[in-house]
Amino acid sequence: MLGMHRNRVKAGEAAGEASETKTGKAGKASEGKNRGKGGRKLSFQRGMQLLSAALLNGYAVGFAKGRIFTGKSKAVCVPVLNCYSCPGAFGACPIGSLQAVLCGKRHFPFYVLGTLMLFGIVLGRLVCGLLCPFGLVQDLLHKIPVPKITVPKKVDRPARYLKYVVLAVLVFLLPAFAVTKSGVNSPYFCKYLCPAGTLGGGIPQMAANAQLRELAGILFHWKLLVLILILAASVAIHRPFCRYLCPLGAFYAVFNRFSFYQMHLDKSKCVDCKACERSCPMAVEVTKQVNGPECIRCGKCKSVCPTGAISSGFIQKMEKGSVSAGENTKPGGAKELTNKSGLIIIGKRAKKT
Numbered sequence: 001m002l003g004m005h006r007n008r009v010k011a012g013e014a015a016g017e018a019s020e021t022k023t024g025k026a027g028k029a030s031e032g033k034n035r036g037k038g039g040r041k042l043s044f045q046r047g048m049q050l051l052s053a054a055l056l057n058g059y060a061v062g063f064a065k066g067r068i069f070t071g072k073s074k075a076v077c078v079p080v081l082n083c084y085s086c087p088g089a090f091g092a093c094p095i096g097s098l099q100a101v102l103c104g105k106r107h108f109p110f111y112v113l114g115t116l117m118l119f120g121i122v123l124g125r126l127v128c129g130l131l132c133p134f135g136l137v138q139d140l141l142h143k144i145p146v147p148k149i150t151v152p153k154k155v156d157r158p159a160r161y162l163k164y165v166v167l168a169v170l171v172f173l174l175p176a177f178a179v180t181k182s183g184v185n186s187p188y189f190c191k192y193l194c195p196a197g198t199l200g201g202g203i204p205q206m207a208a209n210a211q212l213r214e215l216a217g218i219l220f221h222w223k224l225l226v227l228i229l230i231l232a233a234s235v236a237i238h239r240p241f242c243r244y245l246c247p248l249g250a251f252y253a254v255f256n257r258f259s260f261y262q263m264h265l266d267k268s269k270c271v272d273c274k275a276c277e278r279s280c281p282m283a284v285e286v287t288k289q290v291n292g293p294e295c296i297r298c299g300k301c302k303s304v305c306p307t308g309a310i311s312s313g314f315i316q317k318m319e320k321g322s323v324s325a326g327e328n329t330k331p332g333g334a335k336e337l338t339n340k341s342g343l344i345i346i347g348k349r350a351k352k353t
Helices: 002-040 044-056 060-065 094-104 110-123 126-131 133-142 153-159 162-177 188-192 195-208 210-215 218-236 240-244 247-253 275-279 300-304
Strands: 262-265 310-313 326-329 335-338 343-346 349-352
Touching: 044 126, 044 133, 060 195, 094 110, 094 162, 094 188, 094 247, 110 126, 110 247, 126 133, 126 247, 133 195, 133 218, 133 240, 153 240, 162 188, 162 240, 162 247, 188 218, 195 210, 195 218, 218 240, 275 300, 300 310
Parallel strands: none
Antiparallel strands: 262 310, 326 335, 335 343, 343 349
16 A cells, blocks of 8 residues: 555656646747747837838938929938938938038038037937937848957947047038138038948939939949948948947037936946846947947847846936935836935936925
8 A cells, every 4th residue: 555655656746747847848938939029029229210210211202203302391400310312301411411501611500500419418329329220220230140240449449439530520620621622612521431321312313313323433432332331340340330430429429428318227226247238239338337428328238137227218317326215116006216316217207306
C-alpha cells in the first residue's frame, strides 16, 4: 500500500511538472506573439513624423505635374527643413527664407528669426525628433539590417560642432557678406549642401521636367553626391545629418535646456541600467544630461526604461536633487509628483499649489 501511494505521489509530481512546462512554453509563446504585435504597431514618433510629412508636403498635384504650390501659405515658415521648391510643399523652409532675406540686404530677418525662436522656446529639438521629414528618412534608412557603426567619442563629440559652423558660416555670414562676381549674394547652404532640398525639391522637379534635366550641370551633380553620401551614412550611423551638419538643429539646440517642452529623469527610480543611452539615436548620455543640446525628444529612452524613470512634457524643469520630493495618488488613480518649488505635475500637465 505504501509503495502504491509513493508511485501516485511521483506520478502527480511528474504531471504537475509537465503542466508547468506547458504553461511556461505557452506563456513564452504568448509573450513572443505580443512582442510581434507590439513591434508591428506604429510608434507615436513614427506616426507624428508621417503626419507631419503629409501635412507639410500634401500638394499632390505638384508632384504629378512638377509644379510648385504658390498659395498664400507659401509665405509661412514651417519649423523644419522643407524645401520651398518641393512640388508638394505648402510652406517655406525657414533656413531658405532666412538666407533669402540676408541675400537681399534690404531688411533684417525679424519674421524668420522670430518664428524660429518661437519654435525653439516652445519645443526645442522636439521639432527634429517628431516633425522633420528628413529626420524620418534617416530613421527609416537606419532600419536596414546592415552592421551599424558607433562613432568613437573622440571623433563624435568634436564633429557635432560642425553644425554650428554650418549655421554661422553658410547660413548667416556668407549669404549676408559674400558677394559673387555678378554682384548677387547666394544662399550658400541651400545651394551647396542641403540634402533635404535635393531630395524633396531637386529630384522631383528633375523627374517631372525634361527641360530642367537638360539644364542640369555640375552643381546638381554635386548636390546629388552630397545627398547620396548622407543617405548611405544614415544606414550605418543613426541621423548623421542631424548630428553633424543640420543648421536648424544647431539653432534649436541652443534652446533645448530651457524650452517649455522638457525631458525629466527621476533619479529615485533610475537603476542606472543605461538602456536609455543604448537606445538613443543621438548617442545622448541621458543619465547625465537628459535635456542636453543633442536630445531630439524622440521618446526612445522613455519607451525602453524598465522603471518608468523618464518622462516628458510641457512642465517646469525639476530642481537638481529634487526630482520627486513627494508622491501622492489622486482619486481615480492619477499620480502627483511634487517638487520643492511647490509645482505639482499630473501626467504631462502642471499646476501650482
